[in-house]
Amino acid sequence: MDIKTYIESGILELYVAGVLSEKENQEVYNMMMEHPEILQEVLEIESAAIKLTSAAAPSSNRKKIFQAVKDHLGLGKSGKVVTIAKSKYNWITYTGWAAAIILGVGFMWLANENRQLESDVKISNTQIDLLETQIERSKTSLEEANTLISVLRDDNITQVPLAGQGNFSSTYAKVYWDKTSNRIFLDAQGLPTPPQGTVYQVWSLKLSPLTPTSLGTIDDFTSDENKIFEIENANESEAFGITLEPAGGSETPTMEQLYTLGVVKS
Template sequence: MDIKAYIESGVLELYVAGQLSEAENLEVYKLIQQYPEILQEVLQIEAAVIKLTASASPHTINFESFKANLNNSKVVNLKPDKPKWTSYSGWAASILLVGGLLWTLNNKSKIEEDLKVVEIEKHFLEIQIENTRHNLVQTKNLLDAIRDKNIISVPLGGQGDYVNAYAKVYWNKEDNTIYLDAEGLPNAPKGKVWQVWSLTLNPLTPTSLGTIDDFNTDDNKIFAIANTNKSQAFGITLEPTGGSDSPTMEQLYTLGIVASTP
Protein backbone atom coordinates (compact mmCIF):
# COMPACT_ATOMS: atom_id res chain seq x y z
CA MET A 1 0.00 0.00 0.00
CA ASP A 2 1.24 3.49 -0.91
CA ILE A 3 0.88 5.08 2.51
CA LYS A 4 2.14 8.49 1.36
CA ALA A 5 -0.45 8.67 -1.43
CA TYR A 6 -3.18 7.55 0.96
CA ILE A 7 -2.24 10.23 3.48
CA GLU A 8 -2.23 12.89 0.75
CA SER A 9 -5.65 11.82 -0.57
CA GLY A 10 -7.57 13.86 2.02
CA VAL A 11 -9.42 10.83 3.40
CA LEU A 12 -7.95 11.24 6.86
CA GLU A 13 -9.16 14.83 7.08
CA LEU A 14 -12.68 13.61 6.30
CA TYR A 15 -12.29 10.83 8.85
CA VAL A 16 -11.40 13.34 11.57
CA ALA A 17 -14.31 15.56 10.46
CA GLY A 18 -16.69 12.62 10.81
CA GLN A 19 -17.85 12.81 7.20
CA LEU A 20 -17.12 9.25 6.06
CA SER A 21 -19.60 6.44 5.86
CA GLU A 22 -19.62 3.71 8.47
CA ALA A 23 -17.80 1.34 6.11
CA GLU A 24 -15.20 3.98 5.24
CA ASN A 25 -14.69 4.80 8.93
CA LEU A 26 -14.09 1.12 9.64
CA GLU A 27 -11.58 0.89 6.81
CA VAL A 28 -9.62 3.90 8.09
CA TYR A 29 -9.74 2.53 11.63
CA LYS A 30 -8.22 -0.78 10.49
CA LEU A 31 -5.45 1.05 8.63
CA ILE A 32 -4.71 3.13 11.74
CA GLN A 33 -4.23 -0.09 13.68
CA GLN A 34 -1.99 -1.48 10.94
CA TYR A 35 0.18 1.50 9.95
CA PRO A 36 1.81 3.74 12.61
CA GLU A 37 2.34 6.44 9.93
CA ILE A 38 -1.40 6.76 9.37
CA LEU A 39 -2.05 6.84 13.12
CA GLN A 40 0.51 9.62 13.51
CA GLU A 41 -1.10 11.59 10.68
CA VAL A 42 -4.57 11.28 12.26
CA LEU A 43 -3.20 12.47 15.60
CA GLN A 44 -1.62 15.48 13.91
CA ILE A 45 -4.85 16.31 12.10
CA GLU A 46 -6.85 16.08 15.32
CA ALA A 47 -4.34 18.34 17.11
CA ALA A 48 -4.57 20.89 14.31
CA VAL A 49 -8.39 20.76 14.32
CA ILE A 50 -8.47 21.42 18.06
CA LYS A 51 -6.12 24.36 17.63
CA LEU A 52 -8.05 25.80 14.69
CA THR A 53 -11.43 25.31 16.41
CA ALA A 54 -10.33 27.71 19.12
CA SER A 55 -10.07 30.54 16.57
CA ALA A 56 -12.61 29.50 13.93
CA SER A 57 -16.01 31.24 13.79
CA PRO A 58 -19.12 29.29 12.73
CA HIS A 59 -20.40 29.91 9.22
CA THR A 60 -22.47 28.13 6.62
CA ILE A 61 -20.62 25.24 5.01
CA ASN A 62 -21.29 23.76 1.59
CA PHE A 63 -19.89 20.33 2.24
CA GLU A 64 -20.40 19.17 -1.35
CA SER A 65 -18.10 21.97 -2.48
CA PHE A 66 -15.64 21.03 0.23
CA LYS A 67 -15.71 17.41 -0.84
CA ALA A 68 -15.28 18.40 -4.48
CA ASN A 69 -12.21 20.41 -3.55
CA LEU A 70 -10.77 17.39 -1.82
CA ASN A 71 -11.53 15.16 -4.79
CA ASN A 72 -9.99 17.65 -7.20
CA SER A 73 -6.83 17.72 -5.11
CA LYS A 74 -6.17 14.13 -6.13
CA VAL A 75 -5.52 15.09 -9.79
CA VAL A 76 -3.45 18.21 -9.17
CA ASN A 77 0.30 18.00 -9.85
CA LEU A 78 1.57 17.88 -6.30
CA LYS A 79 5.12 18.65 -5.22
CA PRO A 80 7.12 15.72 -3.91
CA ASP A 81 6.78 17.05 -0.38
CA LYS A 82 3.57 16.38 1.46
CA PRO A 83 1.06 19.11 0.51
CA LYS A 84 -0.29 21.48 3.11
CA TRP A 85 -3.73 20.41 4.18
CA THR A 86 -4.36 23.38 6.50
CA SER A 87 -7.22 24.67 4.37
CA TYR A 88 -8.89 21.28 4.40
CA SER A 89 -8.44 20.85 8.11
CA GLY A 90 -9.79 24.40 8.55
CA TRP A 91 -12.99 23.32 6.79
CA ALA A 92 -12.99 20.18 8.93
CA ALA A 93 -12.59 22.30 12.05
CA SER A 94 -15.52 24.47 10.99
CA ILE A 95 -17.62 21.39 10.36
CA LEU A 96 -16.74 20.06 13.79
CA LEU A 97 -17.41 23.44 15.39
CA VAL A 98 -20.83 23.86 13.77
CA GLY A 99 -21.67 20.26 14.53
CA GLY A 100 -20.61 20.80 18.11
CA LEU A 101 -22.73 23.93 18.39
CA LEU A 102 -25.76 22.11 16.99
CA TRP A 103 -25.15 19.19 19.34
CA THR A 104 -24.83 21.58 22.28
CA LEU A 105 -28.03 23.45 21.37
CA ASN A 106 -29.99 20.24 20.84
CA ASN A 107 -28.73 18.75 24.10
CA LYS A 108 -29.31 22.00 25.97
CA SER A 109 -32.92 21.95 24.77
CA LYS A 110 -33.26 18.31 25.79
CA ILE A 111 -31.69 18.96 29.20
CA GLU A 112 -34.03 21.91 29.79
CA GLU A 113 -36.99 19.73 28.78
CA ASP A 114 -35.82 16.93 31.08
CA LEU A 115 -35.44 19.41 33.93
CA LYS A 116 -38.99 20.64 33.36
CA VAL A 117 -40.25 17.04 33.46
CA VAL A 118 -38.32 16.41 36.69
CA GLU A 119 -39.73 19.61 38.20
CA ILE A 120 -43.29 18.62 37.23
CA GLU A 121 -42.80 15.11 38.62
CA LYS A 122 -41.36 16.57 41.82
CA HIS A 123 -44.34 18.93 42.19
CA PHE A 124 -46.76 16.06 41.48
CA LEU A 125 -45.01 13.89 44.08
CA GLU A 126 -45.23 16.69 46.64
CA ILE A 127 -48.97 16.96 45.96
CA GLN A 128 -49.35 13.19 46.37
CA ILE A 129 -47.43 13.25 49.64
CA GLU A 130 -49.53 16.13 50.92
CA ASN A 131 -52.75 14.39 49.85
CA THR A 132 -51.61 11.18 51.54
CA ARG A 133 -50.77 13.08 54.72
CA HIS A 134 -54.15 14.82 54.61
CA ASN A 135 -55.95 11.50 54.01
CA LEU A 136 -54.12 9.88 56.91
CA VAL A 137 -55.10 12.73 59.22
CA GLN A 138 -58.67 12.61 57.97
CA THR A 139 -58.84 8.84 58.39
CA LYS A 140 -57.47 9.06 61.93
CA ASN A 141 -60.05 11.74 62.79
CA LEU A 142 -62.84 9.57 61.40
CA LEU A 143 -61.64 6.52 63.32
CA ASP A 144 -61.40 8.56 66.51
CA ALA A 145 -64.92 9.88 65.92
CA ILE A 146 -66.63 6.53 65.30
CA ARG A 147 -64.78 4.94 68.22
CA ASP A 148 -66.03 7.56 70.64
CA LYS A 149 -67.81 5.90 73.59
CA ASN A 150 -70.82 8.21 73.16
CA ILE A 151 -71.31 7.43 69.48
CA ILE A 152 -74.62 5.90 68.37
CA SER A 153 -74.29 3.21 65.69
CA VAL A 154 -77.22 2.82 63.28
CA PRO A 155 -77.10 -0.01 60.69
CA LEU A 156 -78.97 0.76 57.46
CA GLY A 157 -80.31 -2.34 55.71
CA GLY A 158 -81.21 -2.82 52.05
CA GLN A 159 -84.81 -2.14 51.05
CA GLY A 160 -87.15 -3.61 48.42
CA ASP A 161 -85.29 -4.45 45.23
CA TYR A 162 -82.01 -3.32 46.82
CA VAL A 163 -81.65 -5.94 49.54
CA ASN A 164 -77.90 -6.24 48.88
CA ALA A 165 -77.33 -2.56 49.65
CA TYR A 166 -76.21 -1.53 53.12
CA ALA A 167 -74.69 1.38 55.01
CA LYS A 168 -74.00 2.46 58.57
CA VAL A 169 -74.42 5.74 60.40
CA TYR A 170 -72.31 6.76 63.41
CA TRP A 171 -74.11 9.61 65.16
CA ASN A 172 -72.36 11.89 67.61
CA LYS A 173 -75.11 13.90 69.26
CA GLU A 174 -72.61 16.06 71.14
CA ASP A 175 -71.23 17.73 68.01
CA ASN A 176 -74.35 17.19 65.83
CA THR A 177 -72.47 15.12 63.28
CA ILE A 178 -73.10 11.80 61.64
CA TYR A 179 -70.42 9.75 59.91
CA LEU A 180 -71.92 7.75 57.09
CA ASP A 181 -70.11 4.60 56.00
CA ALA A 182 -71.64 3.99 52.56
CA GLU A 183 -69.33 1.20 51.38
CA GLY A 184 -72.36 -1.00 50.65
CA LEU A 185 -73.78 1.35 47.99
CA PRO A 186 -72.89 1.17 44.28
CA ASN A 187 -71.57 4.17 42.38
CA ALA A 188 -74.32 6.58 41.44
CA PRO A 189 -75.30 6.42 37.74
CA LYS A 190 -74.76 9.43 35.51
CA GLY A 191 -77.26 12.16 36.33
CA LYS A 192 -77.96 10.72 39.77
CA VAL A 193 -76.70 11.33 43.32
CA TRP A 194 -77.12 9.70 46.70
CA GLN A 195 -79.22 11.77 49.11
CA VAL A 196 -79.23 11.22 52.87
CA TRP A 197 -82.37 11.72 54.96
CA SER A 198 -83.10 12.18 58.65
CA LEU A 199 -86.53 10.80 59.57
CA THR A 200 -88.98 11.19 62.41
CA LEU A 201 -91.48 8.35 62.46
CA ASN A 202 -94.70 9.70 63.93
CA PRO A 203 -95.71 11.36 61.78
CA LEU A 204 -93.21 10.23 59.11
CA THR A 205 -91.25 13.37 58.30
CA PRO A 206 -88.12 13.30 56.13
CA THR A 207 -85.49 16.03 56.37
CA SER A 208 -82.71 16.17 53.78
CA LEU A 209 -79.17 16.04 55.11
CA GLY A 210 -77.81 16.79 51.66
CA THR A 211 -76.45 14.93 48.65
CA ILE A 212 -73.13 13.10 48.36
CA ASP A 213 -71.81 14.64 45.15
CA ASP A 214 -68.30 13.16 45.37
CA PHE A 215 -69.43 9.62 46.20
CA ASN A 216 -68.00 8.00 43.04
CA THR A 217 -64.57 9.57 43.45
CA ASP A 218 -64.19 9.06 47.20
CA ASP A 219 -62.08 6.00 48.02
CA ASN A 220 -63.07 5.60 51.68
CA LYS A 221 -66.83 6.03 51.18
CA ILE A 222 -67.05 7.60 54.64
CA PHE A 223 -68.70 11.02 54.82
CA ALA A 224 -69.12 13.48 57.69
CA ILE A 225 -72.54 15.15 57.60
CA ALA A 226 -74.03 17.77 59.91
CA ASN A 227 -77.24 16.68 61.64
CA THR A 228 -79.05 18.90 64.14
CA ASN A 229 -82.29 16.92 63.88
CA LYS A 230 -83.89 14.69 66.51
CA SER A 231 -83.55 11.77 64.14
CA GLN A 232 -85.43 8.53 64.74
CA ALA A 233 -84.21 6.90 61.53
CA PHE A 234 -81.91 7.49 58.57
CA GLY A 235 -82.45 6.61 54.93
CA ILE A 236 -80.58 6.93 51.65
CA THR A 237 -82.25 7.37 48.26
CA LEU A 238 -80.97 7.76 44.70
CA GLU A 239 -82.10 11.13 43.35
CA PRO A 240 -81.52 13.30 40.25
CA THR A 241 -78.40 15.48 40.35
CA GLY A 242 -79.03 18.39 42.69
CA GLY A 243 -81.23 16.35 45.01
CA SER A 244 -84.97 16.29 45.71
CA ASP A 245 -87.26 18.07 48.16
CA SER A 246 -88.67 14.76 49.32
CA PRO A 247 -87.33 11.22 49.01
CA THR A 248 -88.22 9.09 46.00
CA MET A 249 -89.50 6.03 47.84
CA GLU A 250 -89.07 3.77 44.80
CA GLN A 251 -85.36 4.61 44.99
CA LEU A 252 -85.00 4.02 48.74
CA TYR A 253 -81.88 1.84 48.97
CA THR A 254 -81.22 1.70 52.71
CA LEU A 255 -83.08 2.48 55.91
CA GLY A 256 -82.18 2.16 59.58
CA ILE A 257 -84.00 3.01 62.82
CA VAL A 258 -82.14 4.59 65.71
CA ALA A 259 -82.26 2.23 68.70
CA SER A 260 -84.11 3.70 71.62
CA THR A 261 -81.97 4.44 74.63
CA PRO A 262 -83.03 3.48 78.15
Protein backbone atom coordinates (compact mmCIF):
# COMPACT_ATOMS: atom_id res chain seq x y z
CA MET A 1 0.00 0.00 0.00
CA ASP A 2 1.29 3.47 -0.90
CA ILE A 3 1.81 5.34 2.41
CA LYS A 4 1.26 8.79 0.90
CA THR A 5 -2.03 7.71 -0.68
CA TYR A 6 -3.16 6.15 2.60
CA ILE A 7 -2.39 9.34 4.55
CA GLU A 8 -4.22 11.49 1.98
CA SER A 9 -7.30 9.23 1.93
CA GLY A 10 -8.87 11.00 4.92
CA ILE A 11 -9.11 7.90 7.11
CA LEU A 12 -6.64 9.26 9.68
CA GLU A 13 -8.83 12.33 10.28
CA LEU A 14 -11.83 10.06 10.85
CA TYR A 15 -9.77 7.90 13.21
CA VAL A 16 -8.92 10.96 15.29
CA ALA A 17 -12.58 12.01 15.20
CA GLY A 18 -13.58 8.62 16.62
CA VAL A 19 -16.17 7.66 13.99
CA LEU A 20 -14.54 4.53 12.53
CA SER A 21 -15.69 1.01 13.27
CA GLU A 22 -13.64 -1.22 15.57
CA LYS A 23 -12.31 -3.09 12.53
CA GLU A 24 -11.27 0.17 10.84
CA ASN A 25 -9.69 1.41 14.08
CA GLN A 26 -7.66 -1.80 14.26
CA GLU A 27 -6.54 -1.35 10.66
CA VAL A 28 -5.35 2.21 11.32
CA TYR A 29 -3.63 1.08 14.53
CA ASN A 30 -1.76 -1.69 12.66
CA MET A 31 -0.64 0.80 10.02
CA MET A 32 0.65 3.16 12.73
CA MET A 33 2.65 0.36 14.32
CA GLU A 34 4.21 -0.59 10.96
CA HIS A 35 4.83 2.90 9.60
CA PRO A 36 6.19 5.64 11.93
CA GLU A 37 5.21 8.33 9.42
CA ILE A 38 1.53 7.36 9.80
CA LEU A 39 1.80 7.49 13.60
CA GLN A 40 3.41 10.93 13.34
CA GLU A 41 0.60 12.07 11.03
CA VAL A 42 -2.07 10.96 13.53
CA LEU A 43 -0.33 12.85 16.34
CA GLU A 44 -0.15 15.98 14.18
CA ILE A 45 -3.85 15.73 13.28
CA GLU A 46 -4.78 15.39 16.95
CA SER A 47 -2.65 18.42 17.84
CA ALA A 48 -4.13 20.50 15.01
CA ALA A 49 -7.69 19.57 16.00
CA ILE A 50 -7.10 20.66 19.61
CA LYS A 51 -5.56 23.98 18.55
CA LEU A 52 -8.32 24.72 16.05
CA THR A 53 -11.07 23.85 18.49
CA SER A 54 -9.67 26.16 21.16
CA ALA A 55 -9.84 29.04 18.65
CA ALA A 56 -13.33 28.20 17.40
CA ALA A 57 -16.34 30.52 17.20
CA PRO A 58 -18.47 31.45 20.29
CA SER A 59 -20.93 28.88 21.58
CA SER A 60 -23.87 30.87 20.18
CA ASN A 61 -22.72 30.02 16.65
CA ARG A 62 -21.75 26.39 17.23
CA LYS A 63 -25.07 24.88 16.16
CA LYS A 64 -24.64 26.48 12.74
CA ILE A 65 -21.01 25.38 12.64
CA PHE A 66 -21.89 21.81 13.57
CA GLN A 67 -24.58 21.71 10.89
CA ALA A 68 -22.12 23.08 8.34
CA VAL A 69 -19.61 20.40 9.31
CA LYS A 70 -22.25 17.67 9.04
CA ASP A 71 -23.34 18.93 5.62
CA HIS A 72 -19.72 19.18 4.46
CA LEU A 73 -18.81 15.67 5.58
CA GLY A 74 -22.03 14.21 4.22
CA LEU A 75 -23.52 13.15 7.55
CA GLY A 76 -27.23 12.34 7.56
CA LYS A 77 -29.47 11.88 10.57
CA SER A 78 -28.06 8.40 11.03
CA GLY A 79 -24.57 9.90 11.54
CA LYS A 80 -23.04 7.70 8.84
CA VAL A 81 -20.30 9.10 6.65
CA VAL A 82 -21.21 9.32 2.97
CA THR A 83 -18.06 10.97 1.59
CA ILE A 84 -14.48 11.42 2.74
CA ALA A 85 -12.23 14.41 2.08
CA LYS A 86 -9.57 13.69 -0.56
CA SER A 87 -6.52 15.18 1.17
CA LYS A 88 -5.37 16.22 4.60
CA TYR A 89 -4.76 19.77 3.27
CA ASN A 90 -7.83 20.24 1.06
CA TRP A 91 -9.97 21.31 3.99
CA ILE A 92 -7.72 24.26 4.69
CA THR A 93 -8.19 25.68 1.19
CA TYR A 94 -12.00 25.64 1.17
CA THR A 95 -12.54 29.04 2.78
CA GLY A 96 -9.26 29.77 4.50
CA TRP A 97 -8.92 29.68 8.25
CA ALA A 98 -12.66 29.82 8.78
CA ALA A 99 -13.06 26.40 7.20
CA ALA A 100 -10.16 25.09 9.24
CA ILE A 101 -11.85 26.24 12.45
CA ILE A 102 -15.11 24.62 11.37
CA LEU A 103 -13.42 21.30 10.78
CA GLY A 104 -11.57 21.58 14.09
CA VAL A 105 -14.89 21.98 15.89
CA GLY A 106 -16.24 19.19 13.73
CA PHE A 107 -13.67 16.74 15.02
CA MET A 108 -14.82 17.39 18.56
CA TRP A 109 -18.49 17.15 17.60
CA LEU A 110 -17.97 13.85 15.81
CA ALA A 111 -16.10 12.43 18.80
CA ASN A 112 -18.89 13.48 21.18
CA GLU A 113 -21.55 12.14 18.83
CA ASN A 114 -19.81 8.80 18.65
CA ARG A 115 -19.54 8.51 22.44
CA GLN A 116 -23.25 9.31 22.88
CA LEU A 117 -24.21 6.51 20.50
CA GLU A 118 -22.38 3.95 22.61
CA SER A 119 -24.24 2.40 25.55
CA ASP A 120 -21.10 2.48 27.69
CA VAL A 121 -18.72 5.41 27.38
CA LYS A 122 -15.24 3.93 26.93
CA ILE A 123 -11.96 4.38 25.15
CA SER A 124 -11.42 1.87 22.36
CA ASN A 125 -8.97 -0.95 23.02
CA THR A 126 -6.84 0.11 20.08
CA GLN A 127 -6.38 3.61 21.49
CA ILE A 128 -5.43 2.17 24.88
CA ASP A 129 -2.93 -0.17 23.24
CA LEU A 130 -1.42 2.73 21.30
CA LEU A 131 -1.09 4.86 24.42
CA GLU A 132 0.49 2.02 26.40
CA THR A 133 2.92 1.35 23.56
CA GLN A 134 3.95 5.00 23.38
CA ILE A 135 4.45 5.17 27.16
CA GLU A 136 6.48 1.96 27.20
CA ARG A 137 8.69 3.16 24.35
CA SER A 138 9.30 6.44 26.14
CA LYS A 139 10.22 4.65 29.39
CA THR A 140 12.54 2.27 27.58
CA SER A 141 14.25 5.07 25.66
CA LEU A 142 14.72 7.08 28.84
CA GLU A 143 16.20 4.11 30.71
CA GLU A 144 18.58 3.36 27.84
CA ALA A 145 19.65 6.99 27.62
CA ASN A 146 20.34 7.19 31.37
CA THR A 147 22.35 3.97 31.25
CA LEU A 148 24.43 5.19 28.32
CA ILE A 149 25.10 8.55 29.97
CA SER A 150 26.36 6.83 33.11
CA VAL A 151 28.68 4.66 31.01
CA LEU A 152 30.11 7.58 29.06
CA ARG A 153 30.80 9.48 32.28
CA ASP A 154 32.49 6.57 34.04
CA ASP A 155 36.27 6.92 34.06
CA ASN A 156 36.63 3.16 34.56
CA ILE A 157 35.03 2.41 31.20
CA THR A 158 37.52 1.27 28.55
CA GLN A 159 36.97 2.93 25.17
CA VAL A 160 38.11 1.01 22.09
CA PRO A 161 37.87 2.70 18.66
CA LEU A 162 37.29 0.23 15.81
CA ALA A 163 38.79 1.40 12.53
CA GLY A 164 37.68 0.40 9.04
CA GLN A 165 39.60 -2.43 7.37
CA GLY A 166 40.59 -3.13 3.76
CA ASN A 167 37.79 -2.42 1.32
CA PHE A 168 35.73 -1.05 4.21
CA SER A 169 38.19 1.65 5.28
CA SER A 170 35.42 4.27 5.44
CA THR A 171 33.55 2.38 8.16
CA TYR A 172 34.08 2.78 11.90
CA ALA A 173 32.62 1.85 15.28
CA LYS A 174 33.43 2.24 18.96
CA VAL A 175 33.26 -0.08 21.97
CA TYR A 176 32.65 1.08 25.54
CA TRP A 177 33.71 -1.82 27.76
CA ASP A 178 32.35 -2.01 31.29
CA LYS A 179 34.54 -4.73 32.80
CA THR A 180 32.77 -4.53 36.16
CA SER A 181 29.42 -5.64 34.73
CA ASN A 182 30.90 -7.79 31.92
CA ARG A 183 29.24 -5.89 29.10
CA ILE A 184 30.09 -3.63 26.21
CA PHE A 185 28.17 -0.86 24.52
CA LEU A 186 28.79 -0.90 20.79
CA ASP A 187 28.31 2.36 18.89
CA ALA A 188 27.84 1.10 15.32
CA GLN A 189 26.71 4.36 13.72
CA GLY A 190 29.60 4.18 11.27
CA LEU A 191 28.48 0.90 9.70
CA PRO A 192 26.28 0.81 6.58
CA THR A 193 22.99 -1.07 6.47
CA PRO A 194 23.83 -4.76 5.88
CA PRO A 195 22.58 -6.34 2.65
CA GLN A 196 19.47 -8.51 2.89
CA GLY A 197 20.23 -11.98 4.23
CA THR A 198 23.30 -10.85 6.16
CA VAL A 199 24.04 -9.59 9.68
CA TYR A 200 26.90 -7.97 11.52
CA GLN A 201 28.63 -10.27 14.01
CA VAL A 202 30.74 -8.94 16.89
CA TRP A 203 33.90 -10.74 17.99
CA SER A 204 36.09 -10.66 21.10
CA LEU A 205 39.70 -11.47 20.17
CA LYS A 206 42.74 -12.87 21.96
CA LEU A 207 45.81 -11.93 19.93
CA SER A 208 48.42 -14.54 20.88
CA PRO A 209 47.46 -16.94 19.55
CA LEU A 210 44.66 -15.29 17.57
CA THR A 211 41.46 -16.65 19.09
CA PRO A 212 38.08 -15.16 18.11
CA THR A 213 35.02 -15.57 20.35
CA SER A 214 31.62 -14.58 19.04
CA LEU A 215 29.65 -12.03 21.07
CA GLY A 216 26.60 -12.56 18.88
CA THR A 217 24.94 -11.01 15.86
CA ILE A 218 23.22 -7.61 15.62
CA ASP A 219 19.87 -8.76 14.29
CA ASP A 220 18.04 -5.47 14.90
CA PHE A 221 20.65 -3.23 13.29
CA THR A 222 18.32 -1.82 10.64
CA SER A 223 15.40 -1.11 12.98
CA ASP A 224 17.48 0.46 15.76
CA GLU A 225 17.65 4.22 15.17
CA ASN A 226 20.49 4.97 17.61
CA LYS A 227 22.73 2.12 16.47
CA ILE A 228 23.96 1.57 20.04
CA PHE A 229 23.84 -2.02 21.27
CA GLU A 230 24.45 -3.52 24.71
CA ILE A 231 26.28 -6.87 24.52
CA GLU A 232 27.45 -9.26 27.23
CA ASN A 233 31.20 -9.85 27.32
CA ALA A 234 32.84 -11.88 30.07
CA ASN A 235 35.98 -12.48 27.98
CA GLU A 236 39.46 -11.12 28.64
CA SER A 237 39.33 -9.33 25.30
CA GLU A 238 42.49 -7.93 23.72
CA ALA A 239 40.68 -6.64 20.64
CA PHE A 240 37.21 -6.37 19.11
CA GLY A 241 36.15 -6.87 15.51
CA ILE A 242 32.97 -6.77 13.43
CA THR A 243 32.39 -8.92 10.37
CA LEU A 244 29.50 -9.29 7.94
CA GLU A 245 28.10 -12.83 8.04
CA PRO A 246 25.15 -14.80 6.63
CA ALA A 247 21.92 -14.49 8.62
CA GLY A 248 22.28 -16.51 11.81
CA GLY A 249 26.00 -15.82 12.14
CA SER A 250 29.11 -17.94 11.68
CA GLU A 251 31.26 -20.09 13.95
CA THR A 252 34.41 -18.28 12.82
CA PRO A 253 34.78 -14.77 11.38
CA THR A 254 34.83 -14.29 7.62
CA MET A 255 38.03 -12.26 7.35
CA GLU A 256 37.23 -11.08 3.80
CA GLN A 257 34.21 -9.34 5.37
CA LEU A 258 36.05 -7.78 8.31
CA TYR A 259 34.58 -4.28 8.52
CA THR A 260 36.18 -2.87 11.67
CA LEU A 261 38.90 -3.84 14.15
CA GLY A 262 40.28 -2.24 17.29
CA VAL A 263 42.90 -3.28 19.86
CA VAL A 264 42.32 -2.71 23.58
CA LYS A 265 45.03 -0.45 24.95
CA SER A 266 46.66 -1.68 28.13
